[in-house]
Each structure stands twice: as structure tokens, then as C-alpha cells.
Amino acid sequence: MNFRRLRALMQKEWREMFKNKMVLLSVIIAPLILLSISVFLLVVFNNSYGDLFAEEEIIAQLQGDWAILLNNILMFFMFMPLVIPLAIAVYSVVGEKEQKSLEPLLATPLTDLEIFVGKALASVLPGLLITWLSFGIFSGLLIYLIPWSFIDLFFQPPWLMAMFGLAPIISIFSVLSAMAISSFTRDTRAAYQLSSLIMIPFLMGSLYYIFTFQGLVSMEFVFLGMASMGGMDVLVLLMGIRLFRREDILTRWN
């Protein structure tokens, strides 16, 4: 793996991303919406239960609802690494097809693995960065929304583990799936819609947890998520490496 070539490829992907309004928009809009809903929920919750954060007994009484709220917000944050890189990943494959730029690219010293890894990283990294940035902004807003003494509710180990351990794994899954799906189609919209379907199992799993267990997300659950998503990552990785072979790109992709 030659890192200079890898970096050149990633830089090219990002340059194209910044010139593509559709991609840029979907990269910005998703976290914006999710962040706004999180803040909105927190405010509404607080208002409708009186001053939620004023007394500890009230929190204790509202254990169920309270957990639902927190878990919901966490779910939104785990949605970001799933959604944000999707458009970038789809475009990084379909865009090359549309512009017929794959063949000249394949005529360079780039290896098959460099192309695959470069494109994957070029999507995963901004997805994660924006997720963390959103979490940073959210944390900043918390200072204005709730009293200091309750802030550490949002910085429990399961939350941090989810943010920095689970989110990258989710992001890799999302990107590799989107790239694999995009390798089968020439149509950006179709690729995007098909790729979006990968959100469904994730969404159903999360909602099931939130409304069944009604307790705060535990470390075990985050680890379970990491293990299962990690397994999926390995699967899509193996599939991706098989799909991104020079010869197949030239002769089988359409």
C-alpha cells in the first residue's frame, strides 16, 4: 500500500465531493436534522415534565421515559455514521462510472486494494468527523439546556464507547455496503435508495431495544452492537475486495 497514492485518491474524492451539491447537501442535512431533533426532544421533555433536571427524585420516578429519551438521542447519534457517508460512498463509485473515469484510473499504478481502501476511507472519515463534530456541538448546547450536575448523564462509558468505538464500525459497514451496491448500478438514485435500505435493520434493532428494555443503554449492549456490526463489516469487506478487482471493474461492472 502506497500512502502517497492513497492520499492523492482521497483528496480527489473530497475535491469532487465539495463540487457536488447533492452530495454536499446530504452530508450536511442529515446531521443537522438529527441534531435539531435531539435538542428539540430534550427541551420538550424538560418542559412537559416540569424542570426535569431540578430534582433527582423526579428523574428516578421517570426512569423509563428518561431512558427512552436518552437512548433515542444516542440512537440518533449512531444514525449519523450510517447516513452521512452514504452519499459520498455512492458517488465515489457511481460518479466514476458516469464520468467513465474508471478505466484511466485503473491504468495508473494504483493497486486494486488502494482504490478500494482509498474510496472507503474517503467516505468513512468525513462521516465520523461530522458525527463527532455534531456530538461536540450537542455537548456544548447541553450546558445551556441542563444544569451542570446532570451533564455527566451524557458522558457515561456506554455513550463514549458508542461514540468512539461503535460509530466507526457502523460507518465502515455503511460505506462498504453502499460501495458494493453501487458497483452493480449506474444510476445514482437507485444506488442511493438501495443503500438506504441498510438502515432498516439498524433502525428496527434500535427501536426494539429502546421500547423493550426501557433501561439506559449498557456497556454490554454497546459491545454486542460492536461485535455484531463488526461481523457484518468483515462480510462486506470480503465482498468489497472481491468486487473491486481491476479485471472485474473493467469487464463486469456496468
Next chain:
Amino acid sequence: MIHTENLTRSFKHVVAVHDLNLHIKSGEVFGFLGPNGAGKTTTVRMLAGLIPPSSGRAEVVGFSVGRDNHKIRHHVGVLTETPGLYEKLSAYLNLEFYAKLFEVENRDQQIEKHLTTLGLWDRRKDPVGTFSKGMRQKVAIARALLHDPQILFLDEPTSGLDPESARTVRDAIAELAQGEGRTIFLCTHNLHEAEGLCDQIGMMKQTLIKVGVPRELKQELFEAQTVVEFNHMPADVDKLLDFPFVRQFRIDPSSLTMTLEDPALQNSQVISRLVEHGAEIRYVRPEEKSLEDVYLALVGEDATS
């Protein structure tokens, strides 16, 4: 530079290239001609290290095709059938990206040199999407040259261009062919182009049908003919042509086209006799066979695309 031995490539249901044997010397401009689907692009893809052959062997810049494809790609440049540029990026950024991939040393100078040569330096900051077809093709040519490849593969560089752009692209190729002793492998449908640019021509249809320098190819396939144009044609010309060495002739209203055994020796005898019998000759010239005739004769009817 390029040697192939029974190079073969098949896809699921078709044999695209079959038992191809090629030998191209360093510095040569080789024209690769063939009808649609003849296997030209497939050959280029194999020789440029993009896809492995199904069987047979080939050596390009001293490396073995298939096994050393990665090394081959460092040393060759490819102009693919479509320019395949990044439309939203400027000409400069398109080239810069490729210069980085090839780890070109003095990147900026190289880019400036090629864009200037091709007359695009002033437009370097414009997105390629705003360029005409000819301009795009030139950017793609510059892209293929950035790393000073030892072999340049050009896959139909002028197809789809209007005559004017085709000419500027052709001139650019002619210039490349002149200097630096670079080997050029030129796929084309355009016979005139091949004739004008190439040292050697290979006719291809799944396998190599014929190789030769353009002039020899013509001679080999068509007997040389002499055309005599008259201001005044004598009566009964056909009777005057009863030399034993006249193989064939055709008489048109004001001209005569004939095939002699050895025109260089025998033309004067025929002309003398014609003049003796009152011919007023305007012009005598050898009949120029176009390569097109050779090509059509070789590859048959389905070459008329």
C-alpha cells in the same frame, strides 16, 4: 518494446483476441487497425497491464504481461477510448491527481509543459465539464504523458471529433511521434490517420491479419497501376495495348488505367506508342491505392462501419 506470443483473451462467450503475435520496436509508431469488435481495446487493456490474458505471453517494456502488470502500469501511458475526466474538477486538478498517482517529480512544470503544448494553459482553471470534446481529448492526452511513459497507447484518439479538432489532435500525435523516441501504439479506424502517422501497421480482426509498412502493404496487396490522362485519346487504344506485359487495362472517356508487369520499365514503351498514334497526354501518374482498399480487402465486408 512490445512482444506478444499467441496472446489470447476470451470473455464468457467471445474470443476477443486470438493468438496475437506482435513485435514492436522502441521508438516505433505502430498503427493498429481493425473493425468494431476486432479486439483492439482488449489488446490495449492487456498490454497496458489492466487485464490479464487468458493464454499466451507478452512482454511490455521488459515486463511480463499478467505477472508484472503493476510495474507495466508505471511505464506506459494510456489514452482510453473515452477521456474519462473528472468533469467538475479543473483541467489542472485532473492532471495534478494523475501526476500524484504516478509520483511525477516536478509535477507543476510537467503539467504546465503539457497544457501549454496542447494550447490549454489559459483554460487550466476551468472545470473540464465546460470543455469541448477536442479540448477534453487533449487534456486526456496530457494526462497520459505526465509521467513520460516509454509507451503511449492511444485508443482511437480522434474518433468522435469534428475534422478540425481531429486535426489538432492528430498534429499533436505527429509531434509526439517525432521527438524523444517514444513508442506509440495507435488504435484507429481512420486509415488516413494511420497512413500518415505510422511506421508500421497491423491489421487486426481477432488476430493479426497482416503487418507491414503502409507502402509495402499496399504494394503487396495491389499491383501497381498506371493512369494516363488524355487531352486527346487516340482511336482504338485497346489495340495499341497488345504488349505481352500489359496484364489489365480499363479505358474511361479521357483516361486509361493499366497494370503492367514492371511499370518502372514498361511505362515509357506504352506511352511512346500512344504518342506515336496521336495521343495528347496531359498527365501520367501511378494510381494511389488508399490504405482503405487494403483494409477492406483484408478484413472483409463487416469493416464498413
